[in-house]
Amino acid sequence: xxxxxxxxxxxxxxxxxxxxxxxxxxxxxxxxxxxxxxxxxxxxxxxxxxxxxxxxxxxxxxxxxxxxxxxxxxxxxxxxxxxxxxxxxxxxxxxxxxxxxxxxxxxxxxxxxxxxxxxxxxxxxxxxxxxxxxxxxxxxxxxxxxxxxxxxxxxxxxxxxxxxxxxxxxxxxxxxxxxxxxxxxxxxxxxxxxxxxxxxxxxxxxxxxxxxxxxxxxxxxxxxxxxxxxxxxxxxxxxxxxxxxxxxxxxxxxxxxxxxxxxxxxxxxxxxxxxxxxxxxxxxxxxxxxxxxxxxxxxxxxxxxxxxxxxxxxxxxxxxxxxxxxxxxxxxxxxxxxxxxxxxxxxxxxxxxxxxxxxxxxxxxxxxxxxxxxxxxxxxxxxxxxxxxxxxxxxxxxxxxxxxxxxxxxxxxxxxxxxxxxxxxxxxxxxxxxxxxxxxxxxx
Numbered sequence: 001x002x003x004x005x006x007x008x009x010x011x012x013x014x015x016x017x018x019x020x021x022x023x024x025x026x027x028x029x030x031x032x033x034x035x036x037x038x039x040x041x042x043x044x045x046x047x048x049x050x051x052x053x054x055x056x057x058x059x060x061x062x063x064x065x066x067x068x069x070x071x072x073x074x075x076x077x078x079x080x081x082x083x084x085x086x087x088x089x090x091x092x093x094x095x096x097x098x099x100x101x102x103x104x105x106x107x108x109x110x111x112x113x114x115x116x117x118x119x120x121x122x123x124x125x126x127x128x129x130x131x132x133x134x135x136x137x138x139x140x141x142x143x144x145x146x147x148x149x150x151x152x153x154x155x156x157x158x159x160x161x162x163x164x165x166x167x168x169x170x171x172x173x174x175x176x177x178x179x180x181x182x183x184x185x186x187x188x189x190x191x192x193x194x195x196x197x198x199x200x201x202x203x204x205x206x207x208x209x210x211x212x213x214x215x216x217x218x219x220x221x222x223x224x225x226x227x228x229x230x231x232x233x234x235x236x237x238x239x240x241x242x243x244x245x246x247x248x249x250x251x252x253x254x255x256x257x258x259x260x261x262x263x264x265x266x267x268x269x270x271x272x273x274x275x276x277x278x279x280x281x282x283x284x285x286x287x288x289x290x291x292x293x294x295x296x297x298x299x300x301x302x303x304x305x306x307x308x309x310x311x312x313x314x315x316x317x318x319x320x321x322x323x324x325x326x327x328x329x330x331x332x333x334x335x336x337x338x339x340x341x342x343x344x345x346x347x348x349x350x351x352x353x354x355x356x357x358x359x360x361x362x363x364x365x366x367x368x369x370x371x372x373x374x375x376x377x378x379x380x381x382x383x384x385x386x387x388x389x390x391x392x393x394x395x396x397x398x399x400x401x402x403x404x405x406x407x408x409x410x411x412x413x414x415x416x417x418x419x420x421x422x423x424x425x426x427x428x429x430x431x432x433x434x435x436x437x438x439x440x441x442x443x444x
Contacts, residue, residue: 183388
């Protein structure tokens with residue numbers, strides 16, 4: 001068994017380095033050069049690159065574009081750039097980036113007046129909370145005494161909703177904030193302290209029906225009192241870095257299922273797959289599967305699809321037959337963007353429990369890019385997280401409607417794991433697994 005203990009030491013050192021870096025940011029003045037790899041979002045002198053948009057008002061409008069245009073006069077009235085500082089008087093629409101962003105790191109400094117209640121919306125979604133945390137601020141009834149930096153609009157009691165530690169500086173002093181967003185996974189550091197650790201930011205606008213949008217603007221919220229912002233910089237995160245960050249999450253106890261060199265520990269139609277630079281690549285059809293069987297588990301992997309690529313994950317597979325109809329199920333691995341798949345049943349697209357439960361679409365990377373995926377199976381429940389966003393969370397025992405075919409509602413307690421090939425060119429690498437016990441359940 002190969003485990004991943006060394007990653008944790010690397011994370012600790014990297015977080016320490018960030019703490020030092022954010023303190024250096026506090027020493028910089030507004031004309032200082034951008035932190036390495038970052039670009040400036042606020043030029044220190046104008047409102048260029050920003051516009052006004054209160055999304056709560058805009059969401060109610062029949063013509064959203066016209067509603068945003070209507071807010072621009074108020075934006076210019078209540079926001080100004082002065083001596084390298086972006087200043088708001090506590091009124092008006094939120095300062096909103098002209099550009100949309102996907103995965104990124106955002107660093108900035110902010111200062112609040114007494115009774116200020118503000119926040120930062122990510123991809124247009126509330127919010128990383130910042131506020132006057134004193135009793136005089138008036139928000140202790142909303143848990144302000146716990147501090148800033150939490151994902152306040154998440155469900156009460158959910159991970160990330162409240163900050164892990166209190167890290168606010170007194171009202172009137174500058175605070176340093178760093179936010180990292182990968183998929184829906186959110187990290188927040190306040191004054192060098194980790195206050196949110198890879199928690200999922202929920203989509204406020206859909207009330208649990210759909211995840212955080214794949215991209216969107218950044219809003220600086222305002223209400224209550226004056227807010228001051230400076231040294232606002234952003235760095236976009238590419239897919240390779242995103243995959244590394246996601247692979248580090250709660251990695252203790254995982255073992256590798258594939259050694260990268262040969263098919264030791266695997267069975268089935270091995271001649272229908274090749275090994276190329278540490279990856280398993282499909283050459284044609286055919287099923288391959290682990291020699292061992294598993295009951296409840298978390299299965300992590302990276303995969304890459306060619307245009308029109310089609311494969312599947314065999315879950316609790318008995319070792320013979322079509323994984324879509326025998327064993328627990330087949331989880332679809334598919335290039336959803338291919339025109340030839342435009343008219344499929346919704347239960348056939350990527351991440352779906354094939355023929356049984358549809359996954360949420362729109363979170364795959366483009367063909368030719370590596371995706372990161374974790375599948376968790378506990379009892380009859382299956383959860384699929386793709387590139388940091390949960391696209392499926394279903395209890396298969398409650399499925400009563402199926403596509404046409406020889407589907408069964410049987411759910412075996414254990415079985416093999418594998419790949420169900422439906423063509424060539426689909427690649428898998430960095431396959432690792434952690435056995436779970438039912439009481440442990442799935443990761444939040």
